[in-house]
Amino acid sequence: MTIYSHSRLATFEQCPLKFKFRYIDKIEPDFKETIESFLGKQVHKTLEWVYNNSGDLELDDVIKNFIESWNNELDPNIKIIKKNQTIENYFNKGIKFLINYFLKNSPFKDNTIATEKKVFINLDFEGKYRLMGFIDRVVHNQDTNVFEIHDYKTGAIKYQNELDKDRQLALYSIAIRDNFDNVEEVDLIWHFLGHDRVIKSRRTLEQLENLKKEIKELIDKIESTTNFQAKTSPLCNWCEYQSKCPEFNNFKIESQTNFSNL
Numbered sequence: 001m002t003i004y005s006h007s008r009l010a011t012f013e014q015c016p017l018k019f020k021f022r023y024i025d026k027i028e029p030d031f032k033e034t035i036e037s038f039l040g041k042q043v044h045k046t047l048e049w050v051y052n053n054s055g056d057l058e059l060d061d062v063i064k065n066f067i068e069s070w071n072n073e074l075d076p077n078i079k080i081i082k083k084n085q086t087i088e089n090y091f092n093k094g095i096k097f098l099i100n101y102f103l104k105n106s107p108f109k110d111n112t113i114a115t116e117k118k119v120f121i122n123l124d125f126e127g128k129y130r131l132m133g134f135i136d137r138v139v140h141n142q143d144t145n146v147f148e149i150h151d152y153k154t155g156a157i158k159y160q161n162e163l164d165k166d167r168q169l170a171l172y173s174i175a176i177r178d179n180f181d182n183v184e185e186v187d188l189i190w191h192f193l194g195h196d197r198v199i200k201s202r203r204t205l206e207q208l209e210n211l212k213k214e215i216k217e218l219i220d221k222i223e224s225t226t227n228f229q230a231k232t233s234p235l236c237n238w239c240e241y242q243s244k245c246p247e248f249n250n251f252k253i254e255s256q257t258n259f260s261n262l
Contacts, residue, residue, distance in 0.1 A: 003120075004131045004219060006168040012222050014235055020228035021241045029240035031079040036238070038078055039090045040154040042070050043097055043193065044136060047152060048115045051137060054108035062098055070094065081237050097154060097193035104196070114138040119175035123212045129219055135172050145184040147176050150191065157192045163201045170203045170211055177208075 012019040021027045046066040050057060070091060078087070115137050123129035139148035149169050158166070166188070173186040188201045203211070230247040242248045 001128055001130075001219070001223070004222075005133055006131070006171060009131075009167075009215070009218055009222075012218075012225075014233065015231040015239070016225060016228040017230040017245065017247075018239060018241055019222070021244060024228075027241065027244060030243050031240055033075070034079045034081060034238055035085070035087060035090045036081070036155065038074065039094055040152075042066060042073070043094050043154050044116075044152055045069055046094075046098060047101070047136070050102075050108060051112050051115050054112075057106070057108065059099065059102050059106075062102055063095060066094060066098055079240075093154070093194065100196050101191070101193060111139050111141055112137055113140045119172060119179070121171050121175045122178065123174075123216050129212075129216050131171060131215070133168070133172055133175075138176070140180075145182055146187060147173075147180065147183060147185070148187045148189055149173060149176065150189045153190055153192045154194060157195045157197060158190070158199075160199060160201070163188070163190060163199055166201065167211065167215075169201075170208065171215070173203060174208055174212070 008019075008023060011022060022029075043066070046062060046069065049065050050062055074087070076087075080087070114135070117135040117138050119133055119135060121131040121133065123131070135149055136152050137150040139150065141148070149172050151169055169188040169190075173188060176186050177183045185202060188203070190199050191197075192199070230245055232247050232251040236242070236245075236248060236251050239245065239248070
């Protein structure tokens with residue numbers, strides 16, 4: 001069976017037709033990347049660099065690394081969804097995120113043991129149901145044998161009640177428990193860089209077993225689906241298959257009508 005990922009599962013839930021275009025038909029998208037995803041990628045790359053070179057870094061070193069990476073990889077034709085925003089606006093956001101993070105977390109001499117760690121999550125003993133993912137940063141507190149999974153977010157904030165139900169980091173915690181001995185606890189930690197907020201959560205073993213069951217049922221649903229229907233939502237504005245979608249024009253008209261009635 002296909003090795004799934006959190007992104008693959010979320011795409012199906014967001015819009016089955018988008019899932020089909022991306023993963024089954026492998027259709028060429030209308031655009032390769034949005035400015036929001038590029039910003040997130042560049043901030044993640046810089047923070048990975050920070051923790052892999054965590055000696056005596058100065059703030060100027062961090063900003064210089066970000067600027068060089070941004071300039072080297074930026075496509076000037078990158079997709080900007082929000083018409084009142086510019087590439088420079090997003091660049092400045094990235095600088096602000098990194099300055100705030102540096103001031104709060106420097107000198108970065110914690111118990112980080114991995115960045116961008118690739119993990120496989122086994123949902124059953126037979127190895128039929130498997131997922132793959134990348135953890136932004138893993139910390140191991142050896143005195144307590146407590147692990148931390150850190151995740152950087154450059155978009156909208158989520159709150160405690162949402163994060164206590166979050167699936168992605170909970171799945172990653174299954175991999176941590178499977179790959180390390182005598183794990184006492186796994187803390188799930190989100191850094192909402194645009195809001196200068198850190199939020200933590202944990203999962204019980206019972207919750208993780210229920211999550212495995214839920215994900216296996218979702219995978220079975222995906223595998224048995226033959227009619228992949230479009231599902232409209234505000235996320236359609238960021239979809240890279242708008243020109244192929246039979247519902248997008250109707251969605252645009254409806255969105256414009258709703259907006260004009262506000």
